[in-house]
Amino acid sequence: MVSKSVYNLFDTNRQFGKQHECGGLLFVHNNHQDGVVLCLATPPNSKDKSTRYSLDFDHERCRIETKEANENNLRLIGYWHSHPEDIPNLSSQDMQSFHQLIKDNQHELPSPIAIIVGRNLGSEGIRAWLVRGNTRFQAEFQAIRKE
Numbered sequence: 001m002v003s004k005s006v007y008n009l010f011d012t013n014r015q016f017g018k019q020h021e022c023g024g025l026l027f028v029h030n031n032h033q034d035g036v037v038l039c040l041a042t043p044p045n046s047k048d049k050s051t052r053y054s055l056d057f058d059h060e061r062c063r064i065e066t067k068e069a070n071e072n073n074l075r076l077i078g079y080w081h082s083h084p085e086d087i088p089n090l091s092s093q094d095m096q097s098f099h100q101l102i103k104d105n106q107h108e109l110p111s112p113i114a115i116i117v118g119r120n121l122g123s124e125g126i127r128a129w130l131v132r133g134n135t136r137f138q139a140e141f142q143a144i145r146k147e
């Protein structure tokens with residue numbers, strides 16, 4: 001489940017026309033009353049390197065955002081990014097990036113969440129996966145109405 005504010009961030013960063021890919025980090029609250037709720041998604045950052053078909057996050061911004069979130073009892077669970085496709089899919093390049101992320105964070109992030117924001121405005125337009133080893137499990141993506 002994602003909070004309304006997170007959903008709105010995704011919705012306003014859909015990749016139309018010649019726009020480059022963009023994205024940010026995903027955090028959950030350590031003990032939210034509704035269970036696992038995606039509480040914070042950080043916005044795209046101008047220091048990230050991107051093209052229409054690729055995105056590399058700036059390491060320093062990730063470090064700072066994670067540190068600040070940890071201080072607020074939030075935990076990193078993965079990241080989101082846009083794709084210039086209607087119904088988004090994890091690319092093999094995405095899988096490589098997530099394998100690297102797992103390798104770099106074996107204890108904190110053994111199975112990260114990947115959210116990809118596509119262009120379709122319906123329920124299929126934003127999709128989520130849990131990545132574990134070489135497998136990806138599609139997760140249900142649901143916006144919660146309160147907040």
Ligand SMILES: [Zn+2]
Nearest residue numbers: 081083091094
């Ligand atoms: Zn991608």
